[in-house]
Amino acid sequence: MTERRGDTLLFHTPPVIAAQAAVGGKKESDGPLAAGFDELTTDNWLGQRSWEAAEKQLQLRAARLCLQKASLPAERVDLALAGDLQAQCTASGYALRELGVPFAGLFGACSTMAEALALGAALCGSGAAQNLLAMTSSHFCAAERQFRTPLSYGAVRTPTAQWTATAAGCCLLQPQGEGVGIAAATFGRVQDYQVKDINNMGAAMAPAAASTLLHYFKDTGTEPQEFDCIYTGDLGQVGSQLLRELLFKTRRYRDDKLAGKNPPFDMKLEAMLPVINGEIPLKCHAHRADDILTAVRIAKEFGVKATLDHCTDGELISDELAKEGLPVFVGPTLGSKSKAELRHKSFTTPGALYHAGLTVSIITDAPVIPLEKLPMCAGLAANAGLPMEEAWRAITINPARSLGIDSRVGSLEPGKDADLVLWTADPLTTIGAEAYCTIVDGKVVYQAE
Numbered sequence: 001m002t003e004r005r006g007d008t009l010l011f012h013t014p015p016v017i018a019a020q021a022a023v024g025g026k027k028e029s030d031g032p033l034a035a036g037f038d039e040l041t042t043d044n045w046l047g048q049r050s051w052e053a054a055e056k057q058l059q060l061r062a063a064r065l066c067l068q069k070a071s072l073p074a075e076r077v078d079l080a081l082a083g084d085l086q087a088q089c090t091a092s093g094y095a096l097r098e099l100g101v102p103f104a105g106l107f108g109a110c111s112t113m114a115e116a117l118a119l120g121a122a123l124c125g126s127g128a129a130q131n132l133l134a135m136t137s138s139h140f141c142a143a144e145r146q147f148r149t150p151l152s153y154g155a156v157r158t159p160t161a162q163w164t165a166t167a168a169g170c171c172l173l174q175p176q177g178e179g180v181g182i183a184a185a186t187f188g189r190v191q192d193y194q195v196k197d198i199n200n201m202g203a204a205m206a207p208a209a210a211s212t213l214l215h216y217f218k219d220t221g222t223e224p225q226e227f228d229c230i231y232t233g234d235l236g237q238v239g240s241q242l243l244r245e246l247l248f249k250t251r252r253y254r255d256d257k258l259a260g261k262n263p264p265f266d267m268k269l270e271a272m273l274p275v276i277n278g279e280i281p282l283k284c285h286a287h288r289a290d291d292i293l294t295a296v297r298i299a300k301e302f303g304v305k306a307t308l309d310h311c312t313d314g315e316l317i318s319d320e321l322a323k324e325g326l327p328v329f330v331g332p333t334l335g336s337k338s339k340a341e342l343r344h345k346s347f348t349t350p351g352a353l354y355h356a357g358l359t360v361s362i363i364t365d366a367p368v369i370p371l372e373k374l375p376m377c378a379g380l381a382a383n384a385g386l387p388m389e390e391a392w393r394a395i396t397i398n399p400a401r402s403l404g405i406d407s408r409v410g411s412l413e414p415g416k417d418a419d420l421v422l423w424t425a426d427p428l429t430t431i432g433a434e435a436y437c438t439i440v441d442g443k444v445v446y447q448a449e
Helices: 051-070 087-099 109-125 139-147 201-220 242-258 266-275 289-302 316-326 349-356 371-383 388-393 397-403
Strands: 002-005 010-011 014-026 081-084 101-104 131-139 167-174 184-186 282-286 304-309 328-330 361-363 420-423 436-442 443-447
Touching: 010 109, 010 131, 014 051, 051 087, 051 131, 051 139, 051 167, 081 109, 087 101, 087 131, 087 167, 109 131, 109 167, 109 184, 131 139, 167 436, 184 201, 242 266, 282 289, 289 304, 289 316, 316 328, 316 349, 328 349, 349 361, 349 371, 361 371, 361 397, 371 388
Parallel strands: 081 101, 081 131, 282 304, 304 328, 328 361
Antiparallel strands: 002 010, 010 184, 014 167, 131 167, 420 436, 436 443
16 A cells, blocks of 8 residues: 655655665776675776667666576566666666666656666566566766867866766565565655756755755654665755755754744755754765865854764864864775865874874764674774774764763663674674674674584
């Protein structure tokens, strides 16, 4: 049964992603997400004579890998929902011609995969499809040729221009069974904040992303803090201007409500009230020193709680950060320096910030780096100058205190959640250490044989 609530479809029997596959190009093979691809190539031509034909091959390979994983012949596919960044869904059209399954083309740009999954879940949930493929692809060189300037021209990209992946993904949706369930899907509304820079697609997309999330929370009765992670497409450098504007409007909105002026209900500003009121921290994701200090300045200007997440350049400005005393969440440090703002990434950063007097937490930014690598990251930080006891604090009590949940978790004390893991050896110093017992709420949920 599917229920419509506001802008959201709720699937009481969630359709499942029964199989999935992803294929990537050269840049992806060198990036931090390389391990998440089923197939990678260092040849962005993929043996073809044009970028557009290469993109068709990406999508075709992803589809065939997905079907292979599911042991499902193409003849049993009821429908493929697919799209790409080329005019008239060129890559998808040629890929599906070769695959030979029913096809409906989509063009949602960065939202195409989410759109395909949402529509596919609705079709599976209604019984209209038993085996449905949700697919999308992009090819950086083909996209540049279509939307900006062909690479062969040697034009200089603007600082606000974003990078398109050279990759394709395919998911097999089924009404029920084993796999990741799709519990709900929210369809967004067109939002216009009058962004004039045609290259800065991140700033243009950010308002719609925020609006869609707010509608989802309202429709489902959930709160952001109930989720481990919330992801959007790559919004790029939306910039401090939009953030300051939103905070200023929220503060004025709150003050008007307190003064009994009854301002018109604004869902976006309602979502920001807990930040302005100091109930939850403003999570400032910043790598570069200038962005970190901008976040500090905005937090001071509006008097809000804040944490500095990533804080890659933090070691370079440790003295300045020590004066402010904001909690820092360092990471992900394991992996390659895949973009310019990571050039100062180092395991010495946690130790330097601790010695400067800051409360340091270590993160993996899961799933960028899998969560199970957190002890390794803490151990490497300890090896690079962070005291061992502080390395343990950086993945236990420090993040709990910084997030305001240390009354429940972060340490073993009477009255707190009885959650703990017993190891065969110190996981921060022993690579072969294994968890042999896991206790949640005082109950053993895992015991090694």
